[in-house]
Amino acid sequence: MAIISLTTDWQHRDYYLGALKGRLLSICPGAQLVDLSHNVGNYNISQTSFIIKNAFVHFPKGSIHIIGVKSEETPEHPHVVVKYQDHYFIGADNGIFSLIMKGDPEEIVRIENIEKEDHFHTFPELNVFAKAASHIIKYNNLTELGSTQKELYRLVPIRALIQKGTITGQIIYIDSYGNVTTNISKELFESVRQEREFEILVQSNHYRISKINQNYHETSEGDFLALFNSSGLLEIAINKGNLAELLQLDINSDIRIKLHDY
Template sequence: MSIITLTTDFGTKDHFVGAVKGAIYSELPDAKIVDITHHISPFNITETAYILKNSYKSFPDGTIHIVGVDSELSDDNKHIALELDNHYFICPDNGLICMITKDIKPAKIVEINIHDRVESSFPVLDVFVQVACFISRGGNLGVIGKEISTYKEMTEIQPKVNQEQNKIIGGVIYIDNYGNVISNISKKLFAEVGKGRDFKITAARYTFSKVMTKYNEIVNTEAKDLRQFDGNRLALFNSAGYLEIAIYRSNLKTVGGASTLLGLGYRDTITIEFL
């Protein structure tokens, strides 16, 4: 029995998550359902892409991922199912999958065509669940849709490289629970473009000339009171391999986070200039 994960912007106040799980259990009583998150910012495709890319690979091969963010069916927002990196994804074709497909190409993509039999304003419940249960039973993707070769790309997820100015121009794609700001600039791209050169990172009116390897690297090892470093700003490549602007030991209720303290928000520009 495959694991089925759920990633949505439904929140947990309403009935939506419970209804989806109930529908899965009605079809597959022994199903294993894992909540990745239901607290994506409403309709935020970029945030969804970041969370999905950095969570799916921790699951075993054969896992089925239902993604319900901006999922209402329209002519511009088809529903697709993919076999990708030995996982299955059922999601809207709104660009959220392209952060994964940038590095790994899908083995198969189909445009889901069961909508002729199901008219729904809640496609995650009425369509995605059906597809997930079908795949879990060993069903072939070709049965639930026609094979396609293209899917939507989101240019804002990808940073831009200006070779003439020796710059990487990126942006904020996610703000985490600590208020730390994550960019779309990967450690791999930083190394490829930078080639070991000195650099200057600019985020809002702040600059950084060093990237830490971990948060507490900012602490002076001879310091007796580590609290004196609380609230200091730093740049590092986080565990997902993306450039992050952080506040050491940030607490949104006391010290504050990088987003509020440095005035950085979703889609704001972060640049790296190599010297």
């Protein structure tokens, strides 16, 4: 059974998702459709890449992942299928694949040989991506979809800044609980910290956290906490509260870690 995941920035009031699922079920009979997320911020490929990167690894190999965020084709950003770790990703080559993938993909093919319907030219998910998914399922190869492309368009992810005695990271994701994930990995934190005492500063010096939890319940309800989440990244939260809403935090807001010398 073929598995096709869907990630879009569509609102549920729109017909787009229903139309895409209907097309996929029509031309990919027996396929299992899985919704990754449809609450992504409009055109937000950073948020989209974070969701897909942390979800696709739990899918069976051979799964197909349709990316319906910032999906319009341009001369600089063509529609492509990318094979990576035995998964297939379909979308516009606008930098999102470089944010999802750590290493080089096995194959990159431009989608050039799909018969397009003129009245769906503004709906590439329906007009192109669904048909590309059908081709992959039927023929298990990419060569007939179009020409091979050597490299992907690359975006450079924002890195945490390391200065003497300080790590400055940015919020890269906010979940539905208002917990914020930063770009500070556990490996980076431990290598720079070197067992020193520390304070995590949220919103300048107003809120300080001086320990790392293993679980949320280690901190009393309503109090601030920090832990390394399932993505291996530093997460700041309020136990049974909404941190982002309370402090009006947003993507790219700074989180600082002050390290204390012995």
